[in-house]
Amino acid sequence: MEIQNILLLLTTCAISFLVGRAIKNSRQKKRQAEAEARRLEILRNKPPEPESLNKAKRKRQLEQRRKAGDGGKV
Numbered sequence: 779m780e781i782q783n784i785l786l787l788l789t790t791c792a793i794s795f796l797v798g799r800a801i802k803n804s805r806q807k808k809r810q811a812e813a814e815a816r817r818l819e820i821l822r823n824k825p826p827e828p829e830s831l832n833k834a835k836r837k838r839q840l841e842q843r844r845k846a847g848d849g850g851k852v
Contacts, residue, residue, distance in 0.1 A: 826843070
């Protein structure tokens, strides 16, 4: 009877541990997704940087804005 009780205890501990790990991992993935969404929102709402006085840099800035969908001038 002792061995059966020990095996039962070990199996319940293993199942409990695995369920706990699964819950922890799912919560962690959810938090990471929310953090990524917040980071993207902050980047989207960030004010545009002022146009550079350097002609080549200003040209690159305009190209980046067009690719981002801002349409050029801000």
